[in-house]
Amino acid sequence: MFSLEGKKAIVTGAARGIGKVIAEKIAELGASVSLADVNKATLDETVNGLKSKGLKVIGVIMDVRDNNSIRQAIEETASAFGGLDIIVNNAGILGTSKIEDMQRDGEWNRVLDVNLSGTFFASQAALPYLKKSSAGRIINISSVTGRNGGFEGSMSYAASKGGVIAITRGMARHLAPYKITVNAVCPAATETDILKGYTPQQVENQCKNILLYRLGKPEEIAGAACYLASDEAAFVTGLMLDINGGAYFG
Numbered sequence: 001m002f003s004l005e006g007k008k009a010i011v012t013g014a015a016r017g018i019g020k021v022i023a024e025k026i027a028e029l030g031a032s033v034s035l036a037d038v039n040k041a042t043l044d045e046t047v048n049g050l051k052s053k054g055l056k057v058i059g060v061i062m063d064v065r066d067n068n069s070i071r072q073a074i075e076e077t078a079s080a081f082g083g084l085d086i087i088v089n090n091a092g093i094l095g096t097s098k099i100e101d102m103q104r105d106g107e108w109n110r111v112l113d114v115n116l117s118g119t120f121f122a123s124q125a126a127l128p129y130l131k132k133s134s135a136g137r138i139i140n141i142s143s144v145t146g147r148n149g150g151f152e153g154s155m156s157y158a159a160s161k162g163g164v165i166a167i168t169r170g171m172a173r174h175l176a177p178y179k180i181t182v183n184a185v186c187p188a189a190t191e192t193d194i195l196k197g198y199t200p201q202q203v204e205n206q207c208k209n210i211l212l213y214r215l216g217k218p219e220e221i222a223g224a225a226c227y228l229a230s231d232e233a234a235f236v237t238g239l240m241l242d243i244n245g246g247a248y249f250g
């Protein structure tokens with residue numbers, strides 16, 4: 001496995017699910033990790049659990065819908081660690097409305113705000129610190145839905161995750177002069193609480209589109225994020241790393 005010894009990282013949406021496991025795995029590889037989340041109670045519980053394993057972690061409150069909150073959390077992290085090398089933009093919410101039922105001032109704006117704007121503006125806030133790092137990394141958690149338009153998720157979710165792919169490529173180009181790499185992980189349906197937004201039949205339908213015919217595990221997504229964070233991935237940028245059990249894009 002890779003070493004992330006001495007690296008300083010922040011993971012958004014890290015109180016539970018995929019973000020929690022990414023934070024844990026990055027910390028196990030030696031990094032100092034700031035877990036950022038809007039849900040204080042779950043965040044505190046998770047951070048205390050990781051601290052009790054001897055990992056170098058802190059918790060910071062961050063609501064990715066609010067640029068002041070984002071900036072404060074990033075500054076708190078950078079001042080606690082003395083800089084920042086890695087941001088994992090993982091905070092995300094699901095949308096499930098049918099096209100006919102989509103409300104602009106409801107699900108549409110809510111999902112785009114968290115998943116796409118949150119990813120962009122958290123990266124923007126981290127940028128001054130990443131520019132000072134010798135190996136700056138932006139790792140975005142997109143989705144297979146951003147590739148295929150979604151089997152069960154809504155158009156708000158697909159648009160947000162497709163948007164994450166677009167800004168990953170664009171930021172990779174714009175930030176290359178600073179030696180900052182920008183990549184995305186595109187998971188298929190993965191075993192976390194977010195799947196409670198689907199009916200069991202909808203989850204089953206998603207499995208049917210996965211060659212390995214099972215859900216992903218958060219650890220399998222975290223492994224990809226650890227690779228992209230590592231020095232071994234220094235020549236990788238603008239990549240969409242599909243961790244999807246062979247889901248096809250038709």
Ligand SMILES: NC(=O)c1ccc[n+]([C@@H]2O[C@H](COP(=O)([O-])OP(=O)(O)OC[C@H]3O[C@@H](n4cnc5c(N)ncnc54)[C@H](O)[C@@H]3O)[C@@H](O)[C@H]2O)c1
Nearest residue numbers: 013015016017018038063064090091092143189190192194
């Ligand atoms: N689980 C899947 O099937 C799957 C598949 C593909 C992509 N993803 C993506 O992976 C990421 C993590 O998903 P998950 O399955 O772990 O979901 P989850 O619901 O278990 O966890 C999401 C976390 O994000 C936090 N969060 C939500 N809104 C936030 C906000 N405004 N500011 C800060 N934090 C916020 C939540 O509090 C929670 O801790 C998401 O971006 C999701 O779209 C998940």
